[in-house]
Amino acid sequence: MKKDKHDCDLQTCMLCRLCIKEWLPAVDNHRKNFSLKKGQLLFREGDPVNGIYFIFSGTVKVHKHWGEEKELIVRFARKGDIVGHRGVGAEMMYPVSATALEPVTLCFIDLEFFQASLKVNHALLHELMMFYARELQESEKNMRNLVHMPVKARIAHALLTLRDKFGNTEDGAIDMTLGRQDLASFTGTTYETAFRVMSELIQENVIAVSGKSIAVLNAEKLQELEKL
Amino acid sequence: MKKDKHDCDLQTCMLCRLCIKEWLPAVDNHRKNFSLKKGQLLFREGDPVNGIYFIFSGTVKVHKHWGEEKELIVRFARKGDIVGHRGVGAEMMYPVSATALEPVTLCFIDLEFFQASLKVNHALLHELMMFYARELQESEKNMRNLVHMPVKARIAHALLTLRDKFGNTEDGAIDMTLGRQDLASFTGTTYETAFRVMSELIQENVIAVSGKSIAVLNAEKLQELEKL
DNA sequence: CGCACCCTTGAAAGAGATCAAAGGGAGTGG
DNA sequence: CCACTCCCTTTGATCTCTTTCAAGGGTGCG
Numbered sequence: 001m002k003k004d005k006h007d008c009d010l011q012t013c014m015l016c017r018l019c020i021k022e023w024l025p026a027v028d029n030h031r032k033n034f035s036l037k038k039g040q041l042l043f044r045e046g047d048p049v050n051g052i053y054f055i056f057s058g059t060v061k062v063h064k065h066w067g068e069e070k071e072l073i074v075r076f077a078r079k080g081d082i083v084g085h086r087g088v089g090a091e092m093m094y095p096v097s098a099t100a101l102e103p104v105t106l107c108f109i110d111l112e113f114f115q116a117s118l119k120v121n122h123a124l125l126h127e128l129m130m131f132y133a134r135e136l137q138e139s140e141k142n143m144r145n146l147v148h149m150p151v152k153a154r155i156a157h158a159l160l161t162l163r164d165k166f167g168n169t170e171d172g173a174i175d176m177t178l179g180r181q182d183l184a185s186f187t188g189t190t191y192e193t194a195f196r197v198m199s200e201l202i203q204e205n206v207i208a209v210s211g212k213s214i215a216v217l218n219a220e221k222l223q224e225l226e227k228l
Numbered sequence: 229m230k231k232d233k234h235d236c237d238l239q240t241c242m243l244c245r246l247c248i249k250e251w252l253p254a255v256d257n258h259r260k261n262f263s264l265k266k267g268q269l270l271f272r273e274g275d276p277v278n279g280i281y282f283i284f285s286g287t288v289k290v291h292k293h294w295g296e297e298k299e300l301i302v303r304f305a306r307k308g309d310i311v312g313h314r315g316v317g318a319e320m321m322y323p324v325s326a327t328a329l330e331p332v333t334l335c336f337i338d339l340e341f342f343q344a345s346l347k348v349n350h351a352l353l354h355e356l357m358m359f360y361a362r363e364l365q366e367s368e369k370n371m372r373n374l375v376h377m378p379v380k381a382r383i384a385h386a387l388l389t390l391r392d393k394f395g396n397t398e399d400g401a402i403d404m405t406l407g408r409q410d411l412a413s414f415t416g417t418t419y420e421t422a423f424r425v426m427s428e429l430i431q432e433n434v435i436a437v438s439g440k441s442i443a444v445l446n447a448e449k450l451q452e453l454e455k456l
Numbered sequence: 457c458g459c460a461c462c463c464t465t466g467a468a469a470g471a472g473a474t475c476a477a478a479g480g481g482a483g484t485g486g
Numbered sequence: 487c488c489a490c491t492c493c494c495t496t497t498g499a500t501c502t503c504t505t506t507c508a509a510g511g512g513t514g515c516g
Contacts, residue, residue: 066375066376070376072375074368089358089361095365122347125350130316136314136363139371141292143292146374147300148294148298150471150472193473196497199497378503417505418504419463420504420506421505423463424464
């Protein structure tokens with residue numbers, strides 16, 4: 001397999017961070033690069049786990065289903081993030097689904113190799129553990145927010161979080177494509193409610209929207225809204 | 229420091245599971261045993277992290293606060309469980325509080341020693357990582373439930389979960405003390421609502437309550453309720 | 457005995473969800 | 487180029503579940 005470089009920032013790319021010296025050469029023989037179109041499924045909740053994924057470009061939503069219609073988006077993954085690590089536990093099936101929100105390029109590392117690496121590579125294991133620890137904290141914070149914050153506050157919070165994570169394009173828009181439906185699923189509400197709240201925020205000149213891109217005009221106001 | 233044994237079941241006690249051979253002697257020189265009375269705080273959200281705790285007996289609630297009045301119980305810890313590991317991440321403060329629900333005996337291991345152990349003890353690190361992975365899955369499942377399930381279903385689910393975790397006493401009651409307020413905080417609802425739902429369940433002969441102990445009379449019915 | 461605190465229940469208010477329907481485009485076929 | 491359909495957006499109107507408020511009833515304790 002050829003050793004094709006990916007163009008991640010070393011600071012932020014989990015693959016790079018995990019590729020602590022001794023792992024890098026080995027992993028290059030075990031990773032398989034490929035890409036996904038917008039809307040394509042990376043894996044589905046309940047699928048048997050066969051490996052983990054590192055994203056080189058694009059955005060992926062990680063979501064948990066409820067019945068046929070409803071879902072909750074647990075996390076967005078972007079360039080440099082890992083996806084599928086939630087399958088590493090005891091269960092042999094993914095507890096979540098992952099779907100491309102925009103065209104995605106990534107690499108796949110089969111589980112067997114990854115777990116073998118974990119057994120011998122202490123630094124890798126440590127990095128991964130810390131990563132889990134962070135995600136757990138995140139998750140529980142979100143849980144509390146979902147329970148105690150009203151919808152408007154949750155959406156304000158989500159917008160700030162997303163802006164932090166994805167950054168702004170030069171015209172001030174959050175650098176990701178996010179439909180109303182996904183925003184709703186992320187904030188644990190319905191399409192209509194998410195829509196209405198967004199309309200309010202536009203009226204109040206707190207955000208601006210064109211197409212699927214969202215610009216934060218007044219971050220301070222959003223921070224206030226978060227608190228209620 | 230003396231090497232006082234604790235009386236956990238080797239199968240279930242995290243300290244035992246983590247005490248993989250080479251660690252056990254070392255840890256005995258670094259742990260400090262003590263006990264808590266009912267209602268006492270083990271540590272508070274925002275406190276600087278100074279170590280982790282292993283529970284020998286009793287029950288602890290791990291909770292996250294919201295404002296002054298509200299909280300969300302993230303998890304219950306019992307004999308054999310770890311508490312305080314959520315502080316291991318990058319932040320130097322606990323993201324949650326821990327409070328004794330009944331008299332608790334436990335041992336404390338200072339963070340410095342624990343982290344040093346993680347650096348050299350691969351099996352320990354691996355066990356801890358898997359533990360985080362499981363907790364993350366749990367957390368995200370709960371998150372979805374909190375968003376999509378109505379209160380009655382959440383309470384039904386909580387009762388089944390608690391029964392699984394704590395088991396039954398010989399008279400069929402769940403082997404833990406759980407006030408209405410804590411049940412409410414655990415299921416993300418208010419005292420009054422939790423109370424009303426419990427009353428319904430009693431009327432429907434699904435559960436029986438005496439004092440603070442709850443007995444599940446009809447688990448199948450609870451499982452049905454979970455689904456709505 | 458009386459005060460304080462929690463349990464218990466009722467009634468009202470509110471936030472969101474659900475339902476329903478009108479208003480756009482964008483693509484398709486005539 | 488227009489008519490038509492399909493699907494997503496938008497908006498209004500209900501409706502339901504929960505929360506909130508409030509007040510009565512126990513019970514333990516000083």
